[in-house]
Amino acid sequence: MTNTTQNSTETLRAVVTGASTGIGAATVRRLVNEGWSVLAVARREDRLAELAAETGCDFIAADITSDDDVARIVEAAGPTHALVNNAGGARGVDRVEAADLDNYRWMYEVNVLGTVRLTKAMLPVMIPTGRADVLVLTSIAGHVSYEGGAGYCGAKAAERVLAETLRLELNGQPVRVIEIAPGLVHTEEFSLRRLGDDQAKADAVYAGVANVLTADDIADAIAWTLTRPHHVNIDLMVVKPLAQAAIHKLHRTS
Secondary structure, eight states, rough: OOOOOOSOOOOOOEEESSTHHHHHHHHHHHHHHOOOEEEESSSSSSHHHHHHHHHHOEEEOOOTTTHHHHHHHHHHHHHSEEEOOOOOOOOOOGGGGGOOHHHHHIIIIIIIIIIHHHHHHHHHGGGGSEEEEEEEOOOGGGSSSOOOOOHHHHHHHHHHHHHHHHHTTTTTTSSSEEEEEEEOOOOSSSHHHHTTHHHHHHHHHHTOTTTTOOOHHOOOOOHHHHHHHHTOOEEEEEEETTTEETEEEEEEOO
16 A cells, blocks of 8 residues: 555655664554555564564664664664654652652653653654654643653653744654644553553553543544645644543543
């Protein structure tokens, strides 16, 4: 299948990070289905191999916190039209007075510096295509803070500012900068990893919430923004389940 969304027979190329599970894997599936050539990036090679067998995507096992690995990603990607910066996550729900600085360090290294490192490296192979997109997956946590969220909210706010700044700096270049900010999304690993692999605590995050968002819902939003005519830039899309009126207002059934 060839992507013809942009009135062209050119096959569009995307790089998706954090592709071994959740939103990243769902985005790979969706973009391949839309006719894109996709390079899936994550650290777990076994999961990437399974995704490639399912979808036909290309893949590379790499860590975006490593300069050497990022160089390998760029080489494997080649000329690229879309970079989906999805890799990241949360660790812990500590109050500031009890903050685990190792968790903070991990969140900033992966969510912020990893996104900067890869975006910086990819732009030289994206701009010459003449129609490029840098998409940053943030969170509503990057727009509104909450107790126990200083580390994650801070990291996602930094990513948000990165996207806003990049849009200013690339003005006049054929590059759209898109921010997708999800609310509550039920994926296999996000809350589980954040809460120290405690399945009961992770399940409680979503308990009683009707029709919580799924990874496919966010992949749908990502694909929609990437497939608009290229003169249309979706600067920011906030996506929440109907049950979540705001980050602090979540309806749960008994």
